[in-house]
Amino acid sequence: MLRKAKWKSLFVLTGTVACSFCHVAMADVILDKRYPVQDEQTRIHVTDSSGAPVTGADVMVTYRPGSSVSREDSVGQSGMDGALAWTPQQAGIATITATWQEENETDITSSATVSVKFASPPFGGILIMTVAGLLLIVGSVVRITKLIRSPEVH
Amino acid sequence: MSQAPIDRGRWKTRIGFILAASGSAIGLGNIVFFSANAYKFGGGAFYLPYLLALFAIGIPVMMLEFGLGSKTGRAFPEALHIVAGKKGEFVGWWGILNAGFLTMYYITILSWVLGMLIGSFGALWQPTMAVPAFDIPEGVLPTATAYFFQMLTTAKPLIFVVIVWALNVLIIRRGVQSIEAVTKVFVPLMWIFMAILIVRGVTLPNGTQGVYLLFTPNFDVMKDPAVWQGAFSQIFFTLSLGFGTMVAYASYLPKNSDLAGNSFVTSFLNCGFEYLAGLAVFSVLFAFAIVPQASTLSMMFFIVPQGIAQMPAGVQLFGIVFFLLLLIAGLTSSVSLIEGIVSALRDKFGWARGKTIAVAAGIGVIGSCMFALPQVVDPGLENNGTIGLTLLDLIDHWVFSYGLLAIGLAQCILVGWVLGASKIRAYINENSSTRIGPWFDVLIKFVIPAALAFILGYSLYNEFQNGLYGMAYNENYREGAEFMRAAPVAVLMVWFLTSTFVALLLTKRGNYAQES
Numbered sequence: 001m002l003r004k005a006k007w008k009s010l011f012v013l014t015g016t017v018a019c020s021f022c023h024v025a026m027a028d029v030i031l032d033k034r035y036p037v038q039d040e041q042t043r044i045h046v047t048d049s050s051g052a053p054v055t056g057a058d059v060m061v062t063y064r065p066g067s068s069v070s071r072e073d074s075v076g077q078s079g080m081d082g083a084l085a086w087t088p089q090q091a092g093i094a095t096i097t098a099t100w101q102e103e104n105e106t107d108i109t110s111s112a113t114v115s116v117k118f119a120s121p122p123f124g125g126i127l128i129m130t131v132a133g134l135l136l137i138v139g140s141v142v143r144i145t146k147l148i149r150s151p152e153v154h
Numbered sequence: 155m156s157q158a159p160i161d162r163g164r165w166k167t168r169i170g171f172i173l174a175a176s177g178s179a180i181g182l183g184n185i186v187f188f189s190a191n192a193y194k195f196g197g198g199a200f201y202l203p204y205l206l207a208l209f210a211i212g213i214p215v216m217m218l219e220f221g222l223g224s225k226t227g228r229a230f231p232e233a234l235h236i237v238a239g240k241k242g243e244f245v246g247w248w249g250i251l252n253a254g255f256l257t258m259y260y261i262t263i264l265s266w267v268l269g270m271l272i273g274s275f276g277a278l279w280q281p282t283m284a285v286p287a288f289d290i291p292e293g294v295l296p297t298a299t300a301y302f303f304q305m306l307t308t309a310k311p312l313i314f315v316v317i318v319w320a321l322n323v324l325i326i327r328r329g330v331q332s333i334e335a336v337t338k339v340f341v342p343l344m345w346i347f348m349a350i351l352i353v354r355g356v357t358l359p360n361g362t363q364g365v366y367l368l369f370t371p372n373f374d375v376m377k378d379p380a381v382w383q384g385a386f387s388q389i390f391f392t393l394s395l396g397f398g399t400m401v402a403y404a405s406y407l408p409k410n411s412d413l414a415g416n417s418f419v420t421s422f423l424n425c426g427f428e429y430l431a432g433l434a435v436f437s438v439l440f441a442f443a444i445v446p447q448a449s450t451l452s453m454m455f456f457i458v459p460q461g462i463a464q465m466p467a468g469v470q471l472f473g474i475v476f477f478l479l480l481l482i483a484g485l486t487s488s489v490s491l492i493e494g495i496v497s498a499l500r501d502k503f504g505w506a507r508g509k510t511i512a513v514a515a516g517i518g519v520i521g522s523c524m525f526a527l528p529q530v531v532d533p534g535l536e537n538n539g540t541i542g543l544t545l546l547d548l549i550d551h552w553v554f555s556y557g558l559l560a561i562g563l564a565q566c567i568l569v570g571w572v573l574g575a576s577k578i579r580a581y582i583n584e585n586s587s588t589r590i591g592p593w594f595d596v597l598i599k600f601v602i603p604a605a606l607a608f609i610l611g612y613s614l615y616n617e618f619q620n621g622l623y624g625m626a627y628n629e630n631y632r633e634g635a636e637f638m639r640a641a642p643v644a645v646l647m648v649w650f651l652t653s654t655f656v657a658l659l660l661t662k663r664g665n666y667a668q669e670s
Contacts, residue, residue, distance in 0.1 A: 035360055065445050067194045068380065069372040092367045093445055115443040117363050118370075125370030128198035132369075135205065136426040143419040146587065147168060150412065 027054070027110035029098050031086075038091040038119045046078045046098040046110065053082025057100035063090040065113075091118040160500055162227070163329040165406050170334035172419050173341040175403050177486030179394045179424035180344065182263065185483060186453035189368055189432035191388055194448040195381045198371035203385035208425055211605060212389040214597045215562065216417040217590065218569055219395060221578045223404025224411055229497035230398030232666050233405070234565070238572040240661055245564045246398065247657035250498045252557035253397045255649065257491040258521030259546045261322070263451070264484040265314035265526060267477055269305045270298075270455060274473035277301060279463055287530050288539065298459035306540050311526040318488075319519050323511055325489045326496065330406045333489055340482045347479040348430055354472055355437030358465070364440025368432050383609050390606075391554065393424055394490065396562035402494040414586035438462070454480060492518070502664065525549075531635035537627040544627065544638060548645040551623045555613050557653065563606040570599040622646070 028047045036042040046054040059075040075086045078098065088094065097111040165171040192200040226233040231246030238245075270278065277283075282292040283300035287307035290300065305311065325336045355361050375381045394400060404413070435453070438461035439446055447457060462473050496510045505513075527542035538544040569578055575595035583589055617623065624642030631638045 035363075064193075066447060067196070068375050068378060069196050091363070091370070093440065093443060095445065113443045113445055115360065115363065115440045117360060118366050122366050122370045125198055125366045125368075128201050128371060129365065129369040132201050132205065132429055136422055136429045140419065140422040140426045143415065143422055144172075147172065147412075147415065147419060150168075150415075150587065 027098075027108055029059075029096050029110050029112040031096075031112070031114055035115055035117050036086070036088050037117045038088050040119070041085050041087045043083050044075065044078070044086050044096060044098075045081075045083045046100070047082055048102075048108070053080075054078055054098070054100050055080050055082060057082070057098040059084060059086075059096060059098045061086065061088075062095045062097070063088075063116075064092050065095045088116040091116045091122070160504055162497070162500075163331060163406055164408060165330055166334055168411070168416070170338060171403065171407060171411075172416060172423070174330075174333055174337040174486075174490070175400065175416070175420045176423040176427075177337045177341045177344075177483075178399050178403065178490030179392065179420060179487075180341075180427045180483055181394070181487035182260075182267075182454060182480055182484050183450050184392060184424065184428045185348075185431045185480060186435060186458060187448070187450040188388065188392065188428040189435045190446045190448045190453050190457075191384055192368060192432065193436070193446045195378075195384050196372040196375035197367065198369040199373050199375055200381065200385060201369070201371075202376070203382050204388060207386045207389040207605075208421065210597060211386060211602050212393045212395070212425075213417055213421045214594055215390070215395045215566070215602060216393055216400060216421055217414060217582055217594065218566070218578060218598060219400035220404040220407075220411075220413045220417055221582045222565075222569060223401035224407045224409065224413055225578065225581050227405050228666075229402045229405055229501050230494060231498050231660070232501045233401050234568055235666060238568045242568050242572070244657050244661045245561065245568060246498070247660045248653050249396065249398045249558075249561035249565075250495055251653045251656055252553050252561065253399070253491050253494055254518070255521070255549055255553050255557075255653075256397070257488060257495065258518055259525045259549060260484070260488055260491065261318050261518065261522045262311070262315060262525035262542070262546060264318045264481065264488060265311045265522070266302070266305070266455065267480045267484060268314045268318060269310055270302065270459070271474065271477035271481055273301050273305070274459075274470065274477050276470070278459065278473060279469050288533055288535050290535070296456065296460045297463065299456045302455045303535065303539055306526075306543060307528045307530055309528060311528070311542075312523055315522045315526050316519060318485075319515055319522065321485060322488055322492055323515050325485065326493050326511060327507075329493070329507060333493060336489075337486055340486050344479060344482050344486075345427070347475050347482070348427065348434060350475055351434040351472065351479070352430060352437075354465070354468070355434045355441075358437060358441040361437035361441050364436035364438070365433050367440055368436040379612060383612050386605050386609055387559070390559065390562060392428065393421060394487065396558040396565065397491060397494060398498065398561075399490040399494040402497045403490060405497065410585045412585055412587050413582045414588045414590050418588065438465075502660065502666065529635075531632060531638050532627070532630050533632050534630060536630040541638065544624075544641060545645060548624045548642060549649055552646060552649045556610065557649070559606050559610050559613075563603055563610065566598050566603050566606070570595070570603070575599050 027049050030045045032043045044059060046057045048054050055078060057078040061073050061075050063071045076084050078084050094116050095111055095113045099109045102108055222233045226236045230249055231243045234242035234246040278298060278301050280297055283297045284292045285300045285304045288303060325332055435458060442461045442464045444457055444461050462469060465472060492514060495514050499510045525542045525546040529541045531541050532539050538547050575598040579590055579594045622642050628639045
């Protein structure tokens with residue numbers, strides 16, 4: 001059962017286990033670059049269990065899977081060489097899923113998870129990181145310094 | 155029945171108290187759950203409700219609990235008894251019993267951490283592993299996941315439970331004296347281990363990109379009530395509020411303590427640690443393209459080890475550091491939970507420390523072993539696999555989602571309205587380096603109860619929408635394990651009835667020494 005993730009669950013075992021079982025499929029989704037870059041085109045290659053290119057596979061991408069801001073986009077269909085172009089729209093972790101039918105009409109699904117690099121350091125992210133860091137880390141240091149200098153024992 | 159006042163002990167130094175209180179707050183969830191929660195709720199956008207919750211809920215309730223403990227010099231039930239009589243005491247015992255359930259399964263989880271730590275010396279990092287108990291062949295599950303489930307189906311965690319309880323007993327045997335001595339070593343060690351993991355994480359190829367991912371905001375989520383619920387709950391849980399532990403720890407403080415200053419330091423240290431843990435975890439996950447999950451257990455036992463296993467060098471070393479960090483962080487939290495229970499029982503019955511620890515640990519070991527029962531009931535691993543893990547999942551839902559928040563709500567109402575928020579504020583201000591203003595009264599009397607009531611109401615609403623928690627498991631139990639279908643209702647009843655009736659019994663039985 002793929003139960004809905006709790007807001008504070010200790011366990012989301014099912015997702016991991018289910019995904020892991022998906023890996024039984026020996027088909028593969030491979031990218032030209034190990035770390036594709038946001039807004040830069042790269043190529044996705046779909047191969048079957050024998051390593052041969054798969055033509056006509058439907059390829060989808062899920063940006064930030066497992067989050068409440070997860071977004072799914074269609075990339076397109078693989079060409080004669082089993083490849084297709086993809087320009088990542090978002091940086092972060094993304095799952096690419098390819099689906100096709102074998103000659104015996106069995107549905108085959110293969111997926112790969114990739115990390116998409118930011119095209120440039122994100123201003124918003126760095127700002128929040130700095131503000132939160134200043135508040136929490138510097139706040140701790142200042143308070144502890146005050147504590148050490150304080151004549152009070154406790 | 156009345157008892158003579160007991161010798162409760164005192165913290166030797168302020169830094170000792172701060173380290174113990176921050177060690178109590180910094181637990182397993184800080185290391186892995188916070189950053190996964192942030193990822194789930196829009197990355198950097200989550201920090202806004204989180205920081206708001208820290209200042210509007212976390213720090214004021216921390217001040218309240220420190221004030222309550224220091225003013226009364228007593229553990230949670232007696233402190234609330236002094237504030238609101240028998241009704242207050244009942245609330246206190248209800249909280250202590252919930253903390254008792256939590257302690258039992260928290261120590262079971264620590265026993266699994268110990269098992270994984272032992273595994274991280276070798277077996278955990280082999281390329282593939284089968285899980286014979288679930289008929290899962292090699293190569294299907296990542297090794298860490300396979301190792302975890304294989305371990306769960308053996309009697310080893312039962313032995314580890316006894317070891318972890320023994321470690322806890324050893325640490326609390328002399329009360330604050332031994333707790334202070336141990337936390338003075340453990341808490342700095344936690345920071346050192348975390349620093350090692352951060353340096354390793356951000357120096358991995360593209361590790362810093364993971365940090366960008368964690369903090370880059372997506373503000374679309376702000377209109378989702380689940381994000382606010384997640385942030386408010388996160389703060390409440392991460393600061394160990396509503397467990398009675400902070401009240402117990404503060405009861406060992408002298409009357410001239412800087413309570414406001416202590417609250418700020420403890421809260422900042424806890425949240426600062428969470429912040430740093432996010433840097434370590436996300437740099438590893440991005441470097442190896444691993445999807446985070448908003449679940450403490452999944453992150454601890456599957457996701458982060460999966461990342462460590464892919465490190466180019468020092469896999470064993472970083473694995474050991476990670477699980478040792480978890481074990482130490484967990485121990486400094488579990489000792490505070492047990493101390494909260496022990497001090498409450500001693501205040502009430504005047505028992506000797508050794509006898510009280512023996513009673514608490516005796517019951518605790520039995521409970522923790524229940525959550526480590528290795529029988530496989532779900533061979534397809536579609537739910538939680540074993541009896542122990544299923545029971546743990548169910549009780550965690552009720553204790554965490556309802557029990558502790560309900561206690562937090564009742565505590566704010568009792569102190570805010572019955573005692574008077576201004577009185578506790580005046581007491582805190584007597585010796586504090588930072589003066590707290592009337593805003594504290596408004597938060598304790600109105601804002602925090604409203605926020606906690608919203609979270610509880612929202613959780614109940616979801617409960618009614620989705621059906622009783624755990625009922626959906628029922629389709630997946632194997633033949634011969636159909637008895638587990640009664641577990642969701644049985645666990646709910648055990649949790650609610652035990653908490654309520656034992657709290658009533660403890661409240662009605664005898665009087666406190668101060669009353670006599």
